[in-house]
Amino acid sequence: MAILEVDLEDNFGKYDRVNLTIEIRKDASPSQKAATLLHEMLHAIWGESDLTKKYSNDGEEAVVTTLESGLYSAMINNPKVFKYIMESGGAAT
Numbered sequence: 001m002a003i004l005e006v007d008l009e010d011n012f013g014k015y016d017r018v019n020l021t022i023e024i025r026k027d028a029s030p031s032q033k034a035a036t037l038l039h040e041m042l043h044a045i046w047g048e049s050d051l052t053k054k055y056s057n058d059g060e061e062a063v064v065t066t067l068e069s070g071l072y073s074a075m076i077n078n079p080k081v082f083k084y085i086m087e088s089g090g091a092a093t
């Protein structure tokens with residue numbers, strides 16, 4: 001998965017299911033870029049899972065936006081919890 005900072009006019013980010021890239025609007029604020037990256041990662045998970053077959057695409061944006069907001073807030077407000085997850089999952093420290 002490649003993450004590219006590019007000029008985007010209509011939105012803050014875009015997930016390309018064919019090329020497996022996430023584009024982030026390069027003139028967005030750092031916090032907006034972070035939230036957008038999380039949002040587009042959730043679109044990628046949705047797109048690569050069976051959720052596309054089980055639910056209509058109409059629900060994708062609402063689900064992704066709700067999860068993005070909740071996860072982003074949880075990550076910002078609970079860094080020790082996410083550090084624990086990262087370290088327990090075998091991520092390099």
Ligand SMILES: [Zn+2]
Pocket residue numbers: 039043061064
């Ligand atoms: Zn979206």
